[in-house]
Amino acid sequence: MTYITKPKLRHPGIPTNALGFTHRDYEGSISTLCAGCGHDSISSALIQACFELAIEPHRVAKLSGIGCSSKTPDYLLGQSHGFNSVHGRMPSVLTGANLANRDLIYLGVSGDGDSASIGLGQFAHCIRRGINMVYICENNGVYGLTKGQFSATADKGSKSKTAVNSDSPIDMVGLALILGATFVARSFSGDKKQLVPLLKAAVAHRGSAFIDIVSPCVQFNNNPQSTKSYEFVREHNDAVNRLDFIEPRAEIKADYEPGTVTTIEQHDGSILKLSKLDPAYDPHDKAKAMAYLQDRHAKGEVVTGLLYIEDDAEDLHHHLNTVDTPLNRLSEKELCPGSAKLAAFNDEYR
């Protein structure tokens, strides 16, 4: 049996949602990420989306791998179970959890290292299977938690103090498209206006919903030519060659209209060119989405918005034709064939 939530009485002033929950009810523990980290913006967008959708907080299961991004499930929905698994393997753990109980909402949070490097295989295969989930890749092009190495989504030619990235980058959105994701979107951590509705749509979607979210790492600026950061500090850190002193950074925000392009300067001075899909764009044609993506990419633009959706998608439970009752609720009564059937079984082996 499941419990119906009884929100405690609260000062009428505080805004509540359809279920009577306040924004607070969707928050988690305090973030330990760097001030200004894009991932924190995403967490608050998630909190906002869940609040607006009036989801029962405890009906969500949060799963992640390892990384700064993968820590974030701890910073939201404190009333729901979370599972910070191992690096790059969240998709399989989420798949198993989903099979065990089809009634919960599954939120998979990952990073670009977690999903595009070590986890590429699992990412691809869970998408192929059509797991009913929201899969978020908090994409900053670097390994944050291990201090700034390139990830597989880093642009070709991007520079770090010691190296230039020569591998061709993985476009998670393009990949999700050809792998058969039935909901494919991209957004920017600092663009709540776009992000919150996308997250809500993703939760509503029944099937593999993938959102690639560009989420600047304010710490490991892979651009040594960086002019933006305070010179004295830069010099200091260079001299002692380590990230000794970390400047407090502000969250990087973006607010631009659908159909327009905006350029965002990151703390390291590197430029990001975001182009928001036009309201007229029809997200039901996969081939077109792919072409559009590549065309804009050629122009150096990062397309954001809902690129593709299959309205009547089917999920893995549908394919496996599993019973409606969550498998984890079945007992020996429903599961064990019993001794009579076993006797008959024995006969077949004589």
Place this chain on the structure above:
Amino acid sequence: MTYITKPKLRHPGIPTNALGFTHRDYEGSISTLCAGCGHDSISSALIQACFELAIEPHRVAKLSGIGCSSKTPDYLLGQSHGFNSVHGRMPSVLTGANLANRDLIYLGVSGDGDSASIGLGQFAHCIRRGINMVYICENNGVYGLTKGQFSATADKGSKSKTAVNSDSPIDMVGLALILGATFVARSFSGDKKQLVPLLKAAVAHRGSAFIDIVSPCVQFNNNPQSTKSYEFVREHNDAVNRLDFIEPRAEIKADYEPGTVTTIEQHDGSILKLSKLDPAYDPHDKAKAMAYLQDRHAKGEVVTGLLYIEDDAEDLHHHLNTVDTPLNRLSEKELCPGSAKLAAFNDEYR
């Protein structure tokens, strides 16, 4: 130092190539695959290609994973070293081998299970890095060696005795394209006319050359409705439910003109629609290649031919700016900085 081959004197009648080698010099041990297996056709195409290219047999390194397909390197180029590594990990082993000696030709042979299921991540990342190699995926849509389970390239909806595949299939060619392969082609095991030239071009290409080769498994027909196979035998195998008696199968050949479409009936009666690129097709536009691929796929056609090539591709050694001498030939003379430098080094730590 390397040796120059001195082919033994032979009956003038036997055709030899530029280096004086006969076809025999490129053969390997006898195949243990099933009669009629597409993989054997590919092996002989490889032998033919190497013979025509007049490669010194021992200058090739053959690497593979595990599977019927991965066994094949043993059946060709008996004079070159081979490495039958572990399942799905050939790409990393090949990468390391390539780094150790840039002077050899690297042939990576894999299967669809080996490359698209367990090995998807390594496949993707070795392509991204632009390893100078010929990467062949002998694609039959099943796990041959483990007796016919679906692989990740099996079409959605394809049936086996016990199941219908519901995962969306992975198109290795499409994947290779968006991952940045600089030579992308597809062919059919039974189409030597097309396959041999493609293989030669792939060897000539400096960078990641990927060829997806549709290669029918004549054993594990995943189509129970199969009418083609001899009824009596089918009934027998059904009754004892195992692949008890195996019918001798003939190699499945294909011979059709560029720009045309041909349909091939496999032993299980399933139909394969191959469409050969038109000579007019320009393989230098990646976006176009992608679009073309998807368009034909929608028509149920499997495009074959050279889909994309980047003429002046750069390989990993170029990116890493490694010396021209193979790294495995450098000795302490070139590699060890010596005691004087060490003394200076010590000073920096006082």
Place this chain on the structure above:
Amino acid sequence: MPSPITATNDFVVKFANVNGSGSASANELFAKCILRSGVPVASRNIFPSNIQGLPTWYEVRVSGEGWLGRRGGVDLMVAMNPQTWDKDVASIDPGGYLLHDSTKPLPPSKFREDVNAIPIPLTDICNRTYSDPRQRQLFKNVMYVGALASLLGIAPVVVEEAIAAQFEGKEKLIGANVQAFRLGYDYAAEHLAGACGLNVVKSDEVGDRIFIGGNDAAALGCVYGGATVAAWYPITPSTSLAEAFGAHCRKFRVDPETKKNKFAIVQAEDEIAAIGMVIGAGWNGARAFTATSGPGISLMQEFFGLAYFAEIPAVVFDIQRGGPSTGMPTRTQQSDILIAAYASHGDTKHILLFPKDPRESFEFAAEAFDLAERLQTPIFVMMDLDIGMNDWLVEPLTWDDSRVYDRGKIMTAEELEAGKTFGRYLDVDGDAIPYRTLPGTHPSKGAYFTRGTSRDRFAKYSEEGPVYVDNMQRLLRKIETAKTLVPKPLRRDAREKTKFGALFYGSTTVAMEEALAALEENGLHLDTLRVRAFPFAEEVVEFIHAHEQVFIVEQNRDAQLQKLLVNECAIDPARFISILHYDGTPITARFITNAIAERMTLARKEAAE
């Protein structure tokens, strides 16, 4: 010139074939005929890691006394594979028999003076009878079964019934096969009367026993044990377990009304994903398992460590094969003991079960799910290729309908509502097993964050030394609790008091029992203990301390179970004598008997002097 072997209900027939030639079903038919005559058999497949055209052998040990281990040696060779002729002929015991296709005459050099050839023009007869080349090949097999029936004195009706059963419902096949069988039978009756001194005499030694493979039985154990989620990746010799689970589920687990499935099976992209899915499902309260073999066990290491440390139930079937690396994929071994017991980096300990045969595989499979949820940790069911892929004659499977699943310590919404304190890693009952909650249980109580990093008793992240140590020590205590829950070892004392003991486990059991009888006959007495699980129960330590010398019989090179014993029970290795067999073939009673007898007589002599 040894005289021809004569034996009744006690001999070994070996079939040498080529895989894909249809021999498998015919050879199995032969084994079934012996069983239907009420005489026990032990059959073993020796097959290559390939699909078609390579040598394959099928060994049938006929044993009226009911010995089910491999005996070794060959009394009658059915040599149908020219590729391996020489080797096959060489392997026959002196005085034994060689049944062969005499259509193409072979030079005398190809035969042995001390072996009795039984020539049958099989190809000839086939070609005369059948036009279709495929039928010619197929029926050749049934034909030699016919000849064997006549040579060994098996009643035709027995064979005909067996054929009817094998092709049940396919009248056309039955008829055709019976005809082919007759051809062989009649030829032998006519031309080879008395050519063979081996014979089968009807008996009732088989009783109501069943003839079943371990993977098949274990898969059924998973159905009975309540497994609902299976995630796997194909690998010999475990593949047939996962596939059998599917078959059993389609039979027993489809809701009659809705036609929907009370199970979910996913063929994962690899072993890492397979175990990840199992752990995800276990975390979320479903009974889940995977089946794999050595290479898969290696790949799953990181996840095993997570499940151990985060305390998540999981069941893993390791159908062991010849290692290391790809090793001998179609041969048997017990060589994954150490990597399973200490799986993953850091300090860990895991629970292992060692079933002795298919029947116990069924029982331990079901049991494993209770243990996994009770102990909240992975349970390894350590089978091997011999148990998993061969059909064994075992007592019928049984189930107590009053049995309820032990779901372990799961705190319910009611309990949380009632204000019961919940600390995910809090040892409330003193058995070191904490309570867990399932996701979605309660709106405002009992939610926690699962992680592979160190945390306190309330699942809060912590890098504090004492907090970490506290948790690690509880995990050790949990293993102590496990010792009281896992299947107890089984002791069997010798007729006479003895200072010698022997330990063994798993598929070695059948050979061991036979060896013990043989040793006893020679007046060599040993007490034995069959180990059925790790961690080891007190009884194991007691047994060892109660004997001066303890033989440990294992099917691996490095005496892996012995290492575990020495490590975990702090026992002086000097006490142990290891008997190791690891060439990939199942261990035989002969091997064990000789090895133990040698050492024991030596010890006796020393004592005597």
Place this chain on the structure above:
Amino acid sequence: MPSPITATNDFVVKFANVNGSGSASANELFAKCILRSGVPVASRNIFPSNIQGLPTWYEVRVSGEGWLGRRGGVDLMVAMNPQTWDKDVASIDPGGYLLHDSTKPLPPSKFREDVNAIPIPLTDICNRTYSDPRQRQLFKNVMYVGALASLLGIAPVVVEEAIAAQFEGKEKLIGANVQAFRLGYDYAAEHLAGACGLNVVKSDEVGDRIFIGGNDAAALGCVYGGATVAAWYPITPSTSLAEAFGAHCRKFRVDPETKKNKFAIVQAEDEIAAIGMVIGAGWNGARAFTATSGPGISLMQEFFGLAYFAEIPAVVFDIQRGGPSTGMPTRTQQSDILIAAYASHGDTKHILLFPKDPRESFEFAAEAFDLAERLQTPIFVMMDLDIGMNDWLVEPLTWDDSRVYDRGKIMTAEELEAGKTFGRYLDVDGDAIPYRTLPGTHPSKGAYFTRGTSRDRFAKYSEEGPVYVDNMQRLLRKIETAKTLVPKPLRRDAREKTKFGALFYGSTTVAMEEALAALEENGLHLDTLRVRAFPFAEEVVEFIHAHEQVFIVEQNRDAQLQKLLVNECAIDPARFISILHYDGTPITARFITNAIAERMTLARKEAAE
């Protein structure tokens, strides 16, 4: 009221900071100042698995006697982190000192009666001096270093030289930092004269020793050892090894003329790919390595089995951290011993090296490549976070220019041409090490097929039992050969004859040496043996047999090295007493001394009675 601690060149200063606040460089500056005063220090970082804003500590042990292990306890706490104030204050030894920022006054309850507060209005001074908030934070750190210099009696010139060295070439920074240092120094000189009973007196105990981290040194060892291929995946605490290798190569391995690289470094997509690349490169004749930690070791298992069985050289650095699973990623442990020694499924044994400090890490790193090619198998260099990520005071690194690399048994084209028989797995020399050929060597001779499956001495695939066993036994004999090649254990006998022995390895060494001195002072004598490699040389067994009781000091929960000893040397576990420390902090001399003293005095009493 304990009197204030007074000590000269023998005390512990601990800094409590927040990471990312610029304290790391300042604290290191402090350590450097002591070293520049000729007084040995041992410094250790205690940092969180996070990037910014969490507590971090830096411990500096000042030891005129030159003890380099962690001592434990705190004489002077520099408490700069409000989050951890209470815990930090509580951790000070009675009579110790508390240097704190007195800008905002704290209630007396926040202090301890038995601890001497040293208040400095740091924020105040900073705000008065600097306008930019970033400078205010940054210079606060240098300022407390200044105060410490004055309190401990370190000459300003020493600090100024240290600053000049730290910011070499950046005049602006030097000036600014010296100014900040002065502010702190002068304030303390003026207001806190005599406030601290601890002081540093110039000495010449440091000599020409260097202050270096193990990862840095090991990386240089790879350069000197001739490594040309490195494939890795980032993971704490091994990341800095791979990154240092890159830095050293850019410095020492770029061809002066062509500007091309005599090295290839690939950041792989994961650990499985990393080890795969290393094995591919090793197979093809390049010296290759990877660096990782526990989780990586778990993921690499399958490949380790391949390299063992196919006999391919590889070097693996395992910078051990707190396990199991993700465990304590920023803490130290020696808990991967078993998984490395018996890596992968099936019967395997691997070679492990145990360097004691950064200097030996340099030596063993270089040595490992010779061993890998000589033995054609993976070599594990078992370091840990304590050695790898902390700076240690060690003798200068040395290299013998006459040293040539041992490339092992590689058959050349000339030898093949000369008709030398080549069998890839043929034991020609009786040392169980076969010859290998490199791809591309000869047009018509010496090519072979490498595989993880069983094969004969000439690398031909085989499923024959005897062929498999023959190979497996040779692999065992190869391990015997290894025993004679790996670094020998080092024995140190007590002044007096004793029946007590002690074994230890790796980073435990420094604490052990100090503990021995302490025990000796109390008249407790032990002979000791420092194990430097697995498989164990004969000397190890002899040592153990030569003592009634042998202590084994390890930094893990399950006495992993002891298990290896019992297993491989067939020794009665009763002989051993394990001293285990595994809370993630480096083991201390105090801990060892107490643990051993307790048991020895007990034993003595018993003897006396």
